């Protein structure tokens with residue numbers, strides 16, 4: 001069994017809370033944001049100095065994740081979104097280098113534009129844009145830059161990209177990708193769902209074995225942990241409602257291309273998704289298809 005001790009940051013969030021609750025308490029340090037504000041380099045350094053003997057690896061789930069709110073800070077490198085998504089990982093990466101810790105930085109497929117001139121699904125080796133253009137939202141750009149600062153820090157790292165996480169039972173703050181659609185349906189508020197967006201969702205529980213393996217092999221690189229096949233929101237929601245509510249043909253079709261044309265919309269990845277073959281091979285883990293993930297979600301969550 002892997003007994004590496006972990007510093008888990010962002011353990012109260014949607015994704016981090018699931019991972020943190022699956023790790024035995026004698027294997028983890030899980031400070032809250034007040035104790036360890038990662039945007040403050042001195043606080044990070046002092047914390048590492050004090051706790052350096054209590055962990056081997058750092059898993060950073062902290063992030064500013066609301067894409068529309070992030071957009072209001074577009075261009076502002078002193079704004080909270082940039083500080084949390086870029087300065088935070090940079091401070092952690094510097095400390096990891098200094099104290100010889102392995103850093104796992106959680107990232108997203110939004111580091112790519114997901115536009116028709118360079119569409120997904122992207123592989124672990126696909127190059128990410130190195131300039132901010134109108135094709136990418138500020139959230140995606142800050143996550144893109146977080147990867148850049150981690151890659152260039154000189155520390156040992158794993159960048160783990162995930163997308164559309166669902167089954168976040170421990171997080172009261174926000175609903176996950178599946179539960180938010182079930183809520184809309186139950187309240188009679190389901191809007192037309194995009195048929196022209198490509199994505200690869202993730203059953204959050206499946207992140208834990210992948211992260212455990214990454215921590216064990218400690219191999220620097222980029223990993224994709226999502227479903228092994230792609231879907232569209234329309235397909236996902238139709239299947240989810242069929243399985244969870246026993247209803248068919250209740251979802252209306254919508255177009256993301258049309259949605260994004262409306263002035264003032266935050267640019268976001270439409271032709272996205274992540275390929276996982278390289279990661280599956282490296283980790284020796286077979287990832288589920290998105291349908292298998294939905295089936296598992298329904299079985300476990302009794303929604």
Ligand SMILES: NC(=O)c1ccc[n+]([C@@H]2O[C@H](COP(=O)([O-])OP(=O)(O)OC[C@H]3O[C@@H](n4cnc5c(N)ncnc54)[C@H](OP(=O)(O)O)[C@@H]3O)[C@@H](O)[C@H]2O)c1
Nearest residue numbers: 010011012013014015033037038061062063108162163164
């Ligand atoms: N949610 C998605 O759809 C999605 C998709 C792809 C990738 N991701 C990535 O997955 C990761 C986790 O996302 P999430 O949805 O779980 O995020 P979340 O629910 O918004 O949680 C964010 C976490 O960050 C912590 N935090 C905030 N400010 C901090 C600071 N200054 N220092 C230390 N910690 C701080 C929060 O702690 P408090 O609760 O104490 O504020 C919270 O635990 C992020 O890197 C995100 O980019 C998410």
